[in-house]
Amino acid sequence: xxxxxxxxxNALKRFMSEHRFRKPCVILNxxxxxxxxxxxxxxxxxxxxxxxxxxxxxxxxxxxxxxELTREVLEAGADLVIATGGDGTLNEVVNGYFSNRxxxxxxxxxxxxxxxxxxxxxxxxxVPQSPGEAIAxxxxxxxxQIDACRVQLTGHGGETIExxxxxxxxxxxxxxxxxxxxxxxxxxxxGTAAFLWATTFSFLRYRPKAVxxxxxxxxxxxxxxxxxxxxGNGGYxxxxxxPCPLAELDSGYLEVTVIKEVPFIEFLRATPILYSGKIHSHxxxxxxxxxxxxxxxxxxxxxxxxxxxxxxxxxxxEILPGAIRFVGLGGADEATGSAPINPGGA
Numbered sequence: 001x002x003x004x005x006x007x008x009x010n011a012l013k014r015f016m017s018e019h020r021f022r023k024p025c026v027i028l029n030x031x032x033x034x035x036x037x038x039x040x041x042x043x044x045x046x047x048x049x050x051x052x053x054x055x056x057x058x059x060x061x062x063x064x065x066x067x068e069l070t071r072e073v074l075e076a077g078a079d080l081v082i083a084t085g086g087d088g089t090l091n092e093v094v095n096g097y098f099s100n101r102x103x104x105x106x107x108x109x110x111x112x113x114x115x116x117x118x119x120x121x122x123x124x125x126x127v128p129q130s131p132g133e134a135i136a137x138x139x140x141x142x143x144x145q146i147d148a149c150r151v152q153l154t155g156h157g158g159e160t161i162e163x164x165x166x167x168x169x170x171x172x173x174x175x176x177x178x179x180x181x182x183x184x185x186x187x188x189x190x191g192t193a194a195f196l197w198a199t200t201f202s203f204l205r206y207r208p209k210a211v212x213x214x215x216x217x218x219x220x221x222x223x224x225x226x227x228x229x230x231x232g233n234g235g236y237x238x239x240x241x242x243p244c245p246l247a248e249l250d251s252g253y254l255e256v257t258v259i260k261e262v263p264f265i266e267f268l269r270a271t272p273i274l275y276s277g278k279i280h281s282h283x284x285x286x287x288x289x290x291x292x293x294x295x296x297x298x299x300x301x302x303x304x305x306x307x308x309x310x311x312x313x314x315x316x317x318e319i320l321p322g323a324i325r326f327v328g329l330g331g332a333d334e335a336t337g338s339a340p341i342n343p344g345g346a
Contacts, residue, residue: 067092
């Protein structure tokens, strides 16, 4: 492990010249993956310093703390922020990366070491599942510009809130699952078990909701009864489902998948399609590619962003092309075998 006190100035200059990032920072959620992130940090820390040099490590202590820490380290000059945890940790880091629709520090890069439960952005971005491989990809890969999504929705208290999304947002059944999975009797023991319970519970009690959609500024549609609507910058959500199989993180568009009302038994029978990448083949599915979308309803329709249960409709979203400088995109897609986004990078 590198220790700055043990090298002279010339050696330090040579060492720093070998690393593209001068001030890398880790934002780690010690509770991610039912505590897996905290347990693995002892081994991860020296591996990170071997690959990237001295690391400024910050641990989160409460919800939204990762957003605060990210903005703090970026304003202090960090040029790489590594979210270490799950999709929720990454989402909070992304929200610290932005202020007023612009990057706080446009030259800074983001990265992910996946130690959470769901791993949906990891799948969308083909980030290696192994922390060691993820570190190597961060150290050796080229930063690439990927899109983000800016979302406005109604908070649980009735206020309008703004949130940035890096992977997937959804409303309908996905919103119900996110609320049920946020905290239930299994949460202290296993994040995976809590999520599976939430999915089953929400699935059994969900009833289709009537929503009005406006795509790219067109007039709102007549109410459509939906099971779920998914807005995909990335492809995966819900712990491995693939509702937006055509999504690419650098396309400049949102992929919108509308799953219309279907009888309960038919929806249950069709569930495997959600994991296969063939969702668009179902007759009750509609697919759109847009830059903006708004949605409203006379009913309470819950929404989630990157797996976080944040509020309900009305909701509006817009794509922000190339808004994030990301390093650490990985290999072939798990479901389709497709190549990385812009292999070789810019």
